[in-house]
Amino acid sequence: MSRKFEGDQILVATHNAGKLQEITEILAPFGVKVVGAAEMNLPEPEETEDTFVGNARIKAHAAAQATGLPALSDDSGITIDALDGAPGVYTADWAETGNGRDFMMAMTRANDEITAKGPDAPRSAQFRCTLVLAWPDGHDEVFEGVMAGDLVWPIRGEAGFGYDPMFMPEGYDVTCAQMDKAEKNRISHRGRAVSAFIKGCFSG
Numbered sequence: 723m724s725r726k727f728e729g730d731q732i733l734v735a736t737h738n739a740g741k742l743q744e745i746t747e748i749l750a751p752f753g754v755k756v757v758g759a760a761e762m763n764l765p766e767p768e769e770t771e772d773t774f775v776g777n778a779r780i781k782a783h784a785a786a787q788a789t790g791l792p793a794l795s796d797d798s799g800i801t802i803d804a805l806d807g808a809p810g811v812y813t814a815d816w817a818e819t820g821n822g823r824d825f826m827m828a829m830t831r832a833n834d835e836i837t838a839k840g841p842d843a844p845r846s847a848q849f850r851c852t853l854v855l856a857w858p859d860g861h862d863e864v865f866e867g868v869m870a871g872d873l874v875w876p877i878r879g880e881a882g883f884g885y886d887p888m889f890m891p892e893g894y895d896v897t898c899a900q901m902d903k904a905e906k907n908r909i910s911h912r913g914r915a916v917s918a919f920i921k922g923c924f925s926g
């Protein structure tokens with residue numbers, strides 16, 4: 723049970739439906755209800771920092787200031803070893819078309835750029851997630867999670883969101899888009915970051 727959140731509700735400052743669903747499912751067994759940024763009519767702030775934690779702070783503090791409630795944000799993305807960590811904080815930007823996001827385009831670009839590095843280029847990558855819990859008084863807490871894996875081609879699976887169809891976690895022979903939701907949450911960058919948040923805020 724929560725020590726810190728009134729009514730065991732938490733505002734999650736994201737406009738990404740896939741993230742919101744995963745965070746909601748991970749927190750459900752702890753009796754925590756999640757309210758999303760769209761439900762609160764919050765605007766999407768510009769992500770102007772060049773680090774995950776910087777952008778996560780922008781999103782969380784904007785929501786906490788606008789509502790007067792503690793707000794949890796998620797800034798995440800994929801770092802590709804063969805591309806010196808790109809796209810990193812620009813993971814969402816690789817999918818932008820000016821007319822919505824196209825993840826087939828983004829995944830094709832990732833595969834093409836790795837392939838261009840030559841046949842020996844590593845396919846290894848990491849999904850990274852930084853959560854920031856911002857309080858209306860301006861202080862914040864940071865929680866992080868990483869999942870290592872390989873980028874496969876062609877893409878596989880229909881579940882999940884974003885780059886899931888090309889990401890095969892270490893020790894698995896299926897992609898995140900071929901996994902049971904609960905299984906992805908158990909091993910994912912987001913699952914690990916939310917576990918750290920739970921330890922920090924809901925236990926003891």
Ligand SMILES: O=P(O)(O)OP(=O)(O)OP(=O)(O)OC[C@H]1O[C@@H](n2cnc3c(O)ncnc32)[C@H](O)[C@@H]1O
Pocket residue numbers: 735736737738741766769781796797798799800813814815817849882883884885886898910912
């Ligand atoms: O900023 P908010 O509103 O939270 O939503 P967003 O989708 O813009 O989120 P980010 O700015 O953090 O960009 C993260 C990008 O990384 C991708 N991503 C993050 N976690 C992922 C996951 O678990 N599976 C697949 N793709 C993921 C996601 O699709 C985005 O393109």
Ligand SMILES: [Mg+2]
Pocket residue numbers: 769814
């Ligand atoms: Mg974003």
